[in-house]
Amino acid sequence: MSDSNSNSSLPVVSCEGCGVCCFHMGFPAFVVPREPMTEQQIDADPELRKLPADSIRRAELLAGHEGESWWHRLPAELKEPLVEHMSQYRQPDYDGTLESFDGPCIWLDMGTRLCKHHLHRPNVCRDFETGCGDCLQWRKEYADKIDV
Ligand code: SF4
Ligand code: SF4
Numbered sequence: 001m002s003d004s005n006s007n008s009s010l011p012v013v014s015c016e017g018c019g020v021c022c023f024h025m026g027f028p029a030f031v032v033p034r035e036p037m038t039e040q041q042i043d044a045d046p047e048l049r050k051l052p053a054d055s056i057r058r059a060e061l062l063a064g065h066e067g068e069s070w071w072h073r074l075p076a077e078l079k080e081p082l083v084e085h086m087s088q089y090r091q092p093d094y095d096g097t098l099e100s101f102d103g104p105c106i107w108l109d110m111g112t113r114l115c116k117h118h119l120h121r122p123n124v125c126r127d128f129e130t131g132c133g134d135c136l137q138w139r140k141e142y143a144d145k146i147d148v
Pocket of ligand 1: 012019022139
């Protein structure tokens with residue numbers, strides 16, 4: 001546990017006892033491989049057909065994705081249960097409250113508030129820097145739940 005986190009006037013340098021930015025992920029947000037879709041497949045989907053013809057999202061669906069490198073490096077013993085979890089996951093109905101977002105990431109250790117598989121975490125988690133503006137905002141939202 002870092003003493004640095006216990007004084008809000010000092011920079012945040014440790015995630016131990018915090019973990020609040022992982023409270024609403026549901027599961028590690030890897031970019032997984034996706035086959036390219038056709039325009040016909042997009043237009044057959046009641047939600048996707050609302051995408052404007054020139055939207056970035058539609059272009060991404062048409063292009064498909066080979067998946068991020070961390071996904072391909074993920075050991076089978078982690079990937080298999082994660083694929084199972086992702087296939088069954090249902091996002092809660094959002095009612096405007098923090099509590100109605102996705103639940104804690106399944107890789108978050110609620111005891112230490114650290115990632116159980118830190119070495120295997122996805123790009124989005126690697127890009128989120130301890131002490132950045134969004135980190136400080138999450139810590140402010142959950143000040144009463146940070147155990148440092
Ligand atoms: S909110 Fe900041 S300090 Fe807390 S776990 Fe996330 S990155 Fe670490
Ligand atoms: S993979 Fe690890 S760092 Fe990323 S959201 Fe889940 S617990 Fe947090």
